[in-house]
Amino acid sequence: MKHYIIAKFRDRSDTQRLLPEITELFDRTLELPGVERVDIHVSNSTRENRYSLMIEMTLTPEGLEQFDACEVHKTWKAIYGNRLESKAIFDCDS
Numbered sequence: 175m176k177h178y179i180i181a182k183f184r185d186r187s188d189t190q191r192l193l194p195e196i197t198e199l200f201d202r203t204l205e206l207p208g209v210e211r212v213d214i215h216v217s218n219s220t221r222e223n224r225y226s227l228m229i230e231m232t233l234t235p236e237g238l239e240q241f242d243a244c245e246v247h248k249t250w251k252a253i254y255g256n257r258l259e260s261k262a263i264f265d266c267d268s
Contacts, residue, residue: 177238178264179229179250183257189216189226196254200229203246208237225262232268 183189193216203209211232217224233241241247 175233175235175238176264176266176268177231177233177241178262178266179231180225180262180264181227181229181254182225182259182261183227184259185257186220186226188257192254192257193227196227196229196250199246199249200231203231203241203244206237206240206244208234208240210234210237225260238265 183192193214197214200212200214203212209231211230213230215228215230217226217228231237231241
């Protein structure tokens, strides 16, 4: 299945500045059982109504459960949650 986290930073400059550490953080999810792949896509638009980045995860349903309970997910929410203007979470079959 696919799990998408689509995020819009309050400060658009955070996108490029924080990308290396966000990438490093989410790369750690590859150690979780059921997490097969993680890709981070940065928006190529400067329009105000566009989101900043999309984290695309390929995982099993069990992998999603592992991710939801893991330290990476807790860290993502604790460190970056207050920097976000909005976010959307979307799950679908591959």
